[in-house]
Amino acid sequence: MFSQFRAGKPVPKPMTYLKCLECGTINSRPFKDGDYVFKIVEEKCPKCGSNKMKIIGIYVKEPQKKQAQSRIVSRRA
Amino acid sequence: MGLFGDVAGMLSFLQFAPQQDLISIVTSLIWIVFMMIFLLYPTFSQRLQLGYILRDLERRLNRLKAMRDEVRARTLETLKKYAEKGVDVGRELDNLLLSFMIEPESMDPYGVVYKLEHIARSWEDTFEEHVKAICSKADRERAKTLTNLVDVARGMDYLYRVVRHYYLLGKKTSNVYIVLQVQMLIPQLMEIAEAYRQASYAFMHGQPIGDGVGVLAAAKLVENMEKKTYEIAKDTIVHETSFEGRKLFVLRAAGPGGAVGRPADGLLKILESEGDRVKAIIMIDAGLKLEGEETGKVVEGIGAAIGGLGVEKFKIEEASKKRNIPLYAFVIYQSIGEAITPMKESIAKAADEVVERVKKLITSKVEEGFSVIVAGIGNTVGIGVT
Incomplete structure (x- = not known):
């Protein structure tokens, strides 16, 4: 519907990070409507098979920072 | 010859x-x-320059219009999902987009903060009630997020109308100095417009935004603690717990719907009940970084870390001064665009660092047996209660 405009940059898509309440395994999947941080969801853990997981984070994964940076930008930055 | x-x-x-x-x-x-x-014709060079600037502005204004239309269409589409049949959502949305708040007269500045508070709260409540009336099928949390979405669309619409006003005014009066000022500001305005565009996606889906990092840190601070949680002010909750012999009050807006709450009201109520036992107020908020600075960097300072119109800041400063309680601030750096768009990894990770630093500050500045208030400031969209 909105493709006709092509007005701006692509919108970043966040990932949902889940922690298994049984074994503590952390895994991620693309964000789904209804997700929020600290929500307990009934999803199967890929490691132990338990179906109770907690959303511990929803954020956009950033690309690894390049080693060589401009001299103007601080080295710690 | x-x-x-x-x-x-x-x-x-x-x-x-x-x-x-x-x-x-x-x-x-x-x-x-x-x-x-x-x-x-001494102004010929100016005419040439004016023509060039107007062409450049027209191109950018068209882009701005496309972005405004896109955000409006997305907002309309989302509101329609939660509206009853027969409601003219388009017309209601246009009414909301043009709604405004008149700031109080400040010729006599005495009491202006409380007048501003009254007007701002009346406007916010009316705006929220209007959205709820349109989206009667939405639950409480969703209605709050939808209010934020309409607010983003309103901001985008206003930005477009202001730029268009100065473009047309400059064109009508052939005033190169008017259009020159808009041309100088337009790169930053386009950046803000792009942030609004991305923010509309975040609010449409209920995703956490960069501004929510203060709330996220506050929630993580009490995540695995035994606590008593109750609503202390409108859209504002407090977790009452203890940490290494200190009584801890963690104040934040209620989530996961988009809200910023009324932290000053909550803080004043805690101060009233706790009296002189409160020995420190610690505030956590997103802070605007300068160009070249690292996103997600945690910095520590003194003062009330809270944005907005200034009413909440004023009340917190006044209360802390009256009781001589030090105000400590933790700020997580981000740009204006990052603050209203989906939360970045570096910002989310900064919340864990803040938690550790807050714990360290509490143990070093507050003696055992006393109380401390920690206020996580920001929008709670996509961040639930622990």
């Missing part, structure tokens, strides 16, 4: 001079015309 010399000269003139002369005459004429234009 003699006759021969004259004839030879004449011949060479006939062969080559006409071409050279024609070019030089035409060039000279062009220069004369230009000089006359500049002499007789």
Whole structure:
């Protein structure tokens, strides 16, 4: 519907990070409507098979920072 | 020279001079015309510049319009999902987009903060009630997020209308200085417009935004602690717990719907009930970074870390000064765009660092047996209660 405009940059898509309440395994999947941080969801853990997981984070994964940076930008930055 | 010399000269003139002369005459004429234009029409250069700037502004204004239309269409589409049949959502949305708040008169500044608070709260409540009336099928949390979404669309619409106003005004009056000012500001305005565009996606889906990092840190601070949680002010909750012998009050807006709450009201209520036992107020908020600074960097300072109109900040400063309680602030750096778009990894990770630093500050500044208030400031969209 909105493709006709092509007005701006692509919108970043966040990932949902889940922690298994049984074994503590952390895994991620693309964000789904209804997700929020600290929500307990009934999803199967890929490691132990338990179906109770907690959303511990929803954020956009950033690309690894390049080693060589401009001299103007601080080295710690 | 003699006759021969004259004839030879004449011949060479006939062969080559006409071409050279024609070019030089035409060039000279062009220069004369230009000089006359500049002499007789001194603002010609400005006219040229005005034309160039107006063309550039028109191109950007068209882009801005496309972004405004996109955000409006997305908002409309989302509101329609939660509206009853028969409601003219488009018309209601347009009414909301044009709604406004008139700031109080400050000729006599006495009491202006409380007048501003009254007007701002009345406007916020009316705006929220209007959205709820349109989206009667939405639950409480969703209605709050939808209010934020409409607010984003309103901001985008206002930005477009202001730029269009100065473009048309400059064009109508042929005033190069008006359009020049807009041209100087337009790169930053386009950046803000892009942030609004991305923010509309975040609010449409209920995703956490960069501004929510203060709330996220506050929630993580009490995540695995035994606590008593209750609503202390509108859209504001407090977790009452203890940490290494200190009584801890963690204040934040209620989530996961988009809200910023009323932290000052909550803080004042805690201060009233706790009295002199409160030995520190710690505030956590997103802070605007300077260009070249690292996103997600945690910095520590003194003062009330809270944005907005200034009402909440004023009340917190006043209360802390009255009781002589130090105000400590933790700020997580981000740009204005990052604050209203989906939360970045570096910002989310900064919340864990803040938690550790807050714990360290509490143990070093507050003696056992006393109380401390930690306020996580920001929008709670996509962040639930622990």
